[in-house]
Amino acid sequence: MSRDVEYMQRAIRLARKGLYTSDPNPCVGSVIVKDGEVIGEGWHQCAGERHAEVNALEQAGDRAEGATVFVTLEPCSHTGKTPPCADALIKAGVKKVVVAMVDPNPLVAGSGLKKLEDAHIETQSGLLELQARELNPGFIKRMEAGRPFVRVKLAMSLDGRTAMASGESQWISGESSRDDVQRLRAESSAIMTGIDTVLFDNPSMNVRLSAEQLDVVQVRQPIRIVLDSQFRMQADVKITSLEGKCIVYTTVNVDNTKQYPCKIEKIDARDGQIDLQALMKDLAAKEINLLHVEAGSVLCGALLKNDLVDEIIIYMAPHIMGDGAKGLFHLPELEQMKDRVSLKVNDVRSIGNDIRITVQPVYCD
Numbered sequence: 624m625s626r627d628v629e630y631m632q633r634a635i636r637l638a639r640k641g642l643y644t645s646d647p648n649p650c651v652g653s654v655i656v657k658d659g660e661v662i663g664e665g666w667h668q669c670a671g672e673r674h675a676e677v678n679a680l681e682q683a684g685d686r687a688e689g690a691t692v693f694v695t696l697e698p699c700s701h702t703g704k705t706p707p708c709a710d711a712l713i714k715a716g717v718k719k720v721v722v723a724m725v726d727p728n729p730l731v732a733g734s735g736l737k738k739l740e741d742a743h744i745e746t747q748s749g750l751l752e753l754q755a756r757e758l759n760p761g762f763i764k765r766m767e768a769g770r771p772f773v774r775v776k777l778a779m780s781l782d783g784r785t786a787m788a789s790g791e792s793q794w795i796s797g798e799s800s801r802d803d804v805q806r807l808r809a810e811s812s813a814i815m816t817g818i819d820t821v822l823f824d825n826p827s828m829n830v831r832l833s834a835e836q837l838d839v840v841q842v843r844q845p846i847r848i849v850l851d852s853q854f855r856m857q858a859d860v861k862i863t864s865l866e867g868k869c870i871v872y873t874t875v876n877v878d879n880t881k882q883y884p885c886k887i888e889k890i891d892a893r894d895g896q897i898d899l900q901a902l903m904k905d906l907a908a909k910e911i912n913l914l915h916v917e918a919g920s921v922l923c924g925a926l927l928k929n930d931l932v933d934e935i936i937i938y939m940a941p942h943i944m945g946d947g948a949k950g951l952f953h954l955p956e957l958e959q960m961k962d963r964v965s966l967k968v969n970d971v972r973s974i975g976n977d978i979r980i981t982v983q984p985v986y987c988d
Contacts, residue, residue: 630654630661630693631723631751637666637675638695638758643809643837644669647910649696649759653679655717657690674699676708680715688716695755697726697748700735709738719745723755727766761812761912764933770903771812771914774934775923776804777951784944785920785951796938799975804917805832807936811845811915813906816862817922818851827861828917846870846911849885850922852896858882872897899929924953927964930986935966939978 637652645667653675655663665678676698680687698708712720720739725748726732736746756763764772778796779785808814809830816828828847844867854873863869863885871885874892891898926932970981
């Protein structure tokens with residue numbers, strides 16, 4: 624293994640430190656090397672604060688002159704909430720910049736590397752690009768496809784059931800799985816569910832791990848989103864009253880919105896339901912990168928039918944719930960084997976007494 628690969632691996636590990644805090648910005652890590660020695664390193668800790676390269680340069684100080692910088696994402700070339708990182712690297716007098724991947728943001732998209740090259744700084748891109756892309760599936764999806772990365776979380780019994788016929792579903796999975804889900808929530812931009820789940824289960828849909836458990840200074844609560852096409856929302860449910868922002872999307876006009884402790888937004892309808900394509904476009908405009916979905920079979924089925932699911936995480940518990948219980952996805956139009964939805968298995972692991980299966984619909988390839 625070359626030393627360059629080792630340095631980029633180190634930068635990737637640093638980037639992961641921003642997993643729960645950097646949103647809506649991407650996770651980025653940077654390592655500065657001179658004469659075979661790491662003289663500075665950093666990561667992007669929080670949106671609006673200094674980027675990874677600037678944190679690494681501060682640690683390196685004057686020694687950064689003539690050094691090589693390894694960074695997981697192309698340095699920015701535009702002024703946002705902070706000045707351009709490319710300018711900071713040029714000012715520091717670095718000799719070479721190695722990036723894992725070019726920034727898919729149209730505001731950058733190669734211009735950061737060009738600015739460095741114009742300043743006679745050697746550049747290289749593509750080192751451990753696949754691993755770097757895995758750091759930021761939501762940010763990359765939003766920049767490349769104009770919509771969030773959609774992850775559906777489900778818990779099921781060994782016979783593939785998610786709730787009893789009555790709708791009762793607490794709890795199918797074990798405590799270890801539920802803690803694991805809290806971490807999935809914490810890395811998400813938003814958590815989405817449907818109105819039926821809200822009215823039946825009255826869920827909180829928030830992150831309940833402490834800052835110490837996540838190893839962060841402060842827990843960031845993702846936006847909570849409820850799809851309620853005919854607006855049946857009640858004013859006193861948990862999901863609208865907890866810390867953090869909650870948005871309810873509906874297709875009808877709502878009177879007396881001030882009685883609801885949440886934001887209510889009207890959106891286009893399709894076949895009597897919320898237009899999911901229009902929803903995704905609106906969420907992208909709100910800088911939602913990773914959309915975590917915990918919902919019933921109807922909404923999950925609609926997302927899958929519209930090719931809007933990028934990843935499915937299923938917690939399979941060692942229970943049998945019987946023929947009358949509810950399934951994972953409501954897809955009544957599937958009648959023949961040729962209509963089935965094919966999935967690619969990306970990961971299988973034990974979580975407590977449960978098995979966690981991560982799959983990807985094949986249309987995502």
